[in-house]
Amino acid sequence: VPEGHAAPPGAEGFEAYRPVYIDLPGWRQSTAGVTRLAQLPAGAREYLNRLEALIETPIDLISTGAERQQTIIIRHPFD
Numbered sequence: 799v800p801e802g803h804a805a806p807p808g809a810e811g812f813e814a815y816r817p818v819y820i821d822l823p824g825w826r827q828s829t830a831g832v833t834r835l836a837q838l839p840a841g842a843r844e845y846l847n848r849l850e851a852l853i854e855t856p857i858d859l860i861s862t863g864a865e866r867q868q869t870i871i872i873r874h875p876f877d
Contacts, residue, residue: 822848832862835870 825841832838838846850857860870 820848820852829862831868833868833870835860835872838870 822845823841825839827839829838829842835843846857846860856873858871858873858875860872862868862870
């Protein structure tokens with residue numbers, strides 16, 4: 799959505815918008831079960847930093863698996 803404009807309430811009107819693609823380096827190491835941000839590969843941390851900048855919102859939690867304990871808590875969302 800262009801700056802200063804609200805998204806249309808329905809699907810109509812979106813045909814005027816074009817996606818913006820950003821290439822970022824990937825990573826080959828598994829992130830499954832990682833519980834600390836520092837344990838993530840550098841590419842994964844760079845991806846998260848870029849995502850935070852694009853959405854202008856901090857990321858508080860990152861799930862790295864199906865289990866509750868397979869979570870990276872950056873900032874507790876209820877503190």
